[in-house]
Amino acid sequence: xxxxxxxxxxxxxxxxxxxxxxxxxxxxxxxxxxxxxxxxxxxxxxxxxxxxxxxxxxxxxxxxxxxxxxxxxxxxxxxxxxxxxxxxxxxxxxxxxxxxxxxxxxxxxxxxxxxxxxxxxxxxxxxxxxxxxxxxxxxxxxxxxxxxxxxxxxxxxxxxxxxxxxxxxxxxxxxxxxxxxxxxxxxxxxxxxxxxxxxxxxxxxxxxxxxxxxxxxxxxxxxxxxxxxxxxxxxxxxxxxxxxxxxxxxxxxxxxxxxxxxxxxxxxxxxxxxxxxxxxxxxxxxxxxxxxxxxxxxxxxxxxxxxxxxxxxxxxxxxxxxxxxxxxxxxxxxxxxxxxxxxxxxxxxxxxxxxxx
Ligand SMILES: [Fe+2]
Ligand SMILES: [Fe+2]
Numbered sequence: 001x002x003x004x005x006x007x008x009x010x011x012x013x014x015x016x017x018x019x020x021x022x023x024x025x026x027x028x029x030x031x032x033x034x035x036x037x038x039x040x041x042x043x044x045x046x047x048x049x050x051x052x053x054x055x056x057x058x059x060x061x062x063x064x065x066x067x068x069x070x071x072x073x074x075x076x077x078x079x080x081x082x083x084x085x086x087x088x089x090x091x092x093x094x095x096x097x098x099x100x101x102x103x104x105x106x107x108x109x110x111x112x113x114x115x116x117x118x119x120x121x122x123x124x125x126x127x128x129x130x131x132x133x134x135x136x137x138x139x140x141x142x143x144x145x146x147x148x149x150x151x152x153x154x155x156x157x158x159x160x161x162x163x164x165x166x167x168x169x170x171x172x173x174x175x176x177x178x179x180x181x182x183x184x185x186x187x188x189x190x191x192x193x194x195x196x197x198x199x200x201x202x203x204x205x206x207x208x209x210x211x212x213x214x215x216x217x218x219x220x221x222x223x224x225x226x227x228x229x230x231x232x233x234x235x236x237x238x239x240x241x242x243x244x245x246x247x248x249x250x251x252x253x254x255x256x257x258x259x260x261x262x263x264x265x266x267x268x269x270x271x272x273x274x275x276x277x278x279x280x281x282x283x284x285x286x287x288x289x290x291x292x293x294x295x296x297x298x299x300x301x302x303x304x305x306x307x308x309x310x311x312x313x314x315x316x317x318x319x320x321x322x323x324x325x326x327x328x329x330x331x332x333x334x335x336x337x338x339x340x341x342x343x344x345x346x347x348x349x350x351x352x353x354x355x356x357x
Pocket of ligand 1: 084118170
């Protein structure tokens, strides 16, 4: 069987004359996804304000930040600072793509306001460690911002999967740095890096990153549920070409990447075990191998005539029942939130099954 060009397959899909009985139309699926984005975003803001409303200046004991960290630790903090410096680009580039979606775009602004605090928090670590002078930091910011970060993918489905992986990777970076700062690393190079202030910094940011991961996980699962074949393709693309943001823009990024890899903070092993495998499990995907093999089979089936074969290929890769349960519980969470406010009496968010399975 020859391979079908994914663009052609998508076009054929879109030209299908009618929606098979029991299945939702594209417009209905898009409406459900948008309702879920919006409900989830409202729930998220409430939770974020109640549980993670910290301030990068006032909520940390900066005068007691250690000024004698190892050179490696200082370079790691500098790397984190550099990656988070591109927050204006992270926000504006994707915002242009998702501006028509109320839920997605408003969430993205909220997300940006949280990422902006991360950039400021890491800057404070550089400053109070006395490793870099205020003038040096100022100059470095200019150097970093001379180039702009661009989207690795220009559509919201790919970006949902990209962000799932990226948020998890960032969380793993900060959690492992937190372990070092809590004196729990057995790496002799970091023997003198225990620091309660840094431990708290890493912990507070890691909690934010976990919240981001969870939000994007829900958006990615919505795509997997309502558009399984397209979503699995997007996930496969993202995993195949994934790179951490801004690595190609930051001077000496390779040195930083080697450093975090050799310190056990984030290298190839952590990426596979703690990022990819965790993300795939949460998405309901039966592992990297199943995904790779499933994608090959999905691509071989012409969508116009082969829906059953396509579905079989999808269900081998995806634990669809598990995804459905998660989607149901997401709608349940949104409904509980709306009930608290009173939205349920006027304009409730209702779950509609995809009709697949
Ligand atoms: Fe961040
Ligand atoms: Fe984040």
